[in-house]
Amino acid sequence: MKKIIVLLIILNLFLGFGKTYFSSSFAKENLNFSKQMLKDGKTLFKRHCITCHGIRGEGDGPGATNLNPKPRNLKKDKFKYSGESYNEVLKRISDGVPKSKNMLAWKNVLSQKELENVTAYVKMLRAK
Numbered sequence: 001m002k003k004i005i006v007l008l009i010i011l012n013l014f015l016g017f018g019k020t021y022f023s024s025s026f027a028k029e030n031l032n033f034s035k036q037m038l039k040d041g042k043t044l045f046k047r048h049c050i051t052c053h054g055i056r057g058e059g060d061g062p063g064a065t066n067l068n069p070k071p072r073n074l075k076k077d078k079f080k081y082s083g084e085s086y087n088e089v090l091k092r093i094s095d096g097v098p099k100s101k102n103m104l105a106w107k108n109v110l111s112q113k114e115l116e117n118v119t120a121y122v123k124m125l126r127a128k
Contacts, residue, residue, distance in 0.1 A: 031086055033120040041121030044114055052102070057125040067102050074125050086128070090119040 033041075046055070052067065054060040057074035064071050072079065094115050096105035107117060108115065 031120075031123065033124065037117050037120050038124055040114070041117035041119070041124075044110065044118045045121050047117070048106070048109070057122065069102070071102065074122055076126075086119060086123055087121055090115060093119055093122070 045053075045057070049057075050061050051063040052059075052071040053062045053074055054064070054071075059071040059073040059077065061071065078084075078088070080097075086093060092103075094107040097103035106118075110118065
């Protein structure tokens with residue numbers, strides 16, 4: 001039993017300091033995002049999303065004051081038009097919110113890789 005505990009501690013340390021970011025909230029989906037993917041996603045988020053969603057993704061960006069409905073707090077609000085899974089969030093970012101002038105589709109602005117990176121970053125925000 002002690003060997004198993006030691007092995008789990010070592011494994012946890014390895015994952016914590018390795019090349020991937022893993023959070024227990026991703027465990028259901030078994031997602032591992034590389035540090036580079038999250039870094040690129042954060043850069044894209046800062047470039048395209050903070051006006052509405054704010055620097056920390058809390059829906060408090062400078063452009064949010066005039067929007068109705070208000071942008072989602074990506075850290076804690078439920079997603080109204082999609083579920084919480086990676087693929088559902090990716091689809092919502094890619095396709096936008098139906099009949100909304102606020103959350104537009106990004107699939108014609110960002111590449112597939114960029115969409116995946118920003119989705120990874122949004123998922124990471126929810127894990128914090």
